[in-house]
Amino acid sequence: MKILVAEPMSPAAIELLRRQPDFEVIESNPKEYEQHLADCEALLVRSAVKVKADTLARAPKLRVIGRAGVGVDNVDLAAATAAGVLVMNTPGGNAVSVAEHTLALMLALARMIPEANASTRAGKWEKKKFLGNELRGKTLGIVGLGSIGQEVVRRARAFEMRIIASDPYVNPVTAADLGVELVPFERLAAEADYISLHVALTPETRNMINAETIARMKPGVRIINCARGELIDQDALNEALRSGRVAGAGLDVFSPEPLPEGHPLLSAPNLIATPHIAGSTEEAQEIVGIRIVEQLVEYLLQGVAINAVNMPAVAPEQYRAISPYIELAERLGRFAAFIGPENAQAVRLTYRGRIAELNTNLLRNAALAGVLSRSLAGRANLVNAMQLASQRNLAVTEAHQPRGGATDSIQVEIIAPAAATSVTGGVVMDKPRLLSIDGIPVEITLAGHLIYMRNIDVPGVIGHVGSVLGRNQINIANFSLGRQERPAAPGQPLEAVALVEVDTPASEPILAELRGHPAVRLAVTVEPGG
Structure with a gap:
């Protein structure tokens, strides 16, 4: 990935960047840096470069702006947030x-x-x-x-x-x-x-x-x-x-x-x-340069955001504790968006167990990013998710239940005027795992290519699924089933759900074949990520 250094940094900071095998470091200056924006994923600045909305428009791949120093008024934070670009600084370095x-x-x-x-x-x-x-x-x-x-x-x-x-x-x-x-x-x-x-x-x-x-x-x-x-x-x-x-x-x-x-x-x-030199000492420039590079590396390679300006602040130690749940929340949100109702008006998030006692702002943003990513073609992320939800008048509520269950879990519920869908998941062996859909226990790792089905609980459905997929050369990697303990309403049949992990995505004609069984009410593909 390309890292653009738009202003002079200490040699030690540049050397630290160049030590990263996946980084291509481009050193420039405030007059010429814009010609390198198109392909860069990270931008390092001090105080001379002004990062405005038009600057960001020329950097479609940009993920993070690192400010070597404290003040960030040379960065248009609203535009950066809207673009999903993280802005971080180095408070205290100088x-x-x-x-x-x-x-x-x-x-x-x-x-x-x-x-x-x-x-x-x-x-x-x-x-x-x-x-x-x-x-x-x-x-x-x-x-x-x-x-x-x-x-x-x-x-x-x-x-x-x-x-x-x-x-x-x-x-x-x-x-x-x-x-x-x-x-x-x-x-x-x-x-x-x-x-x-x-x-x-x-x-x-x-x-x-x-x-x-x-x-x-x-x-x-x-x-x-x-x-x-x-x-x-x-x-x-x-x-x-x-x-x-x-x-x-x-x-x-x-x-x-x-x-x-x-x-x-x-x-x-x-x-x-004096000409804005209070922070300009050899020692300070060395410190802030090295710190912003260390933060940049940590974010780009590990996903840990330290000293983020336009994202909820979480201590590095707590970030590492919740990072598996950040991935879980995003994938649950994405999964819910695939199977949930259209025209959603609200998203309700429930945290249970130990994670309910932590700062859950990033989990909230991750879940919203997942919910919004399907309709926004991936433009939603941890940085801009709340802003995008607000723009769409999507009401967001959270509930914390520290004693809500034996397992740490997150529930994402999408609510529309006429329907609602909830999915619950946890982290099992360091992997995000679905635990239930609308209260029906069903487990599968949230990764790969999935087919989600909802059907009346009658014999023959599993055989039908196997026949259709086999006939179309779709290999099944995992098959998970669950069903209601009691009907949703008196007189209604029991419903069952199925999650089929397949090696290759199922096309719409194949899904139509699956829906051809009289008991099958829904069959859709889900790409939860990973």
Whole structure:
């Protein structure tokens, strides 16, 4: 498979890719990478390449985008999800580098290092002009207490700063362990001497630093941004720097990047600007490059998605525990779609046994991918299944029954206005196995070419099946039978089901022959996968 590296990566990361015997590695650059998109299955980027909907349209085989770094706003996540392309990043890989750069900007602002350097190199000796401030005793307000924010806390504590943080998603225990007081953003803005931004770009965080929030800040505040340029209203910051309301700003990110020549912010007083280099250290580039390659290999070869951005998050250890059931769920969904009613309105999923106690989001997506794959010609997968189900107004419900049976199992039920079909399966000897259809016990491995039959439980049907298949040179590999314990309604005959595994697919004329027996109500082929 072809792996396209669209931006420079560390030599160690490239070497790790080239060690994979099934990988063809193409190294390119942001200006030329698009000419290689047509055949690539994986795309590796940093921050320069913008992966938009039209980019994805030119990459029909693409399965995964690996972002060597944290921010993924250079990738159109909605378009990637719709295309069924997994997006993964490497949170924390460059956390130390970004944290160190944050502290460097804070120190440079506090001690006016760039101005003092320029003055001294110009032959001046202006000691009194560059009277700075200590960080000790100052209040640092950290917005976003993720991996980078936590590294900033650890380093700022060495400077004896008081640290407060605003993050509605962080566990209070985490903050307490760090010795950080969690406060609302409004209070942080009012109390902090330094404000450092470490949040992702979302509709809620865009322009979170604006004229209104600056007006509520302590006069003389200093603002640090090593996250995303769009977090700050640059016009408002420019005005606040020039008025002195904000005493200084250390910015590593801008909107757009680079800022156009002559942009007023670039000439604002007390601004220290760096060209998006907070995460650009030799050590960080090595770490994030190797990590994203390791994640890519794990996903492409083992199916384990680590640090997925647009797919339900599951810890690697739990992923390995449920991975056989992911395959089971997908094949059950596919099987149900082959034998179930048309015009489905809902899918009901039931998990029983130990797997009911686990995170089942991926199992849900896998089952939906199977249900939808027949009508969508394979376009449904773990990434886009929920989105596709929503687009089709397919109601999805889940039930968890940890004590629902002796065997770990998954049940997929497809519900239409006038009918419903349910199939239940488990994992037996590491293989996905069907256990029942509509409550009728019948077992077979969900693989190969299957014929599913439903008939009145009378003598002669099995012989009829054998005669028809034998006459048409269709070899039977496995034959599994089941029947109702009691009629569906009083006065109705008992029904039986049969699953016939054959070496070659049965054509429609052969299926028509099978349906020719007066007791046979249904005979269809099923391709569950594998």
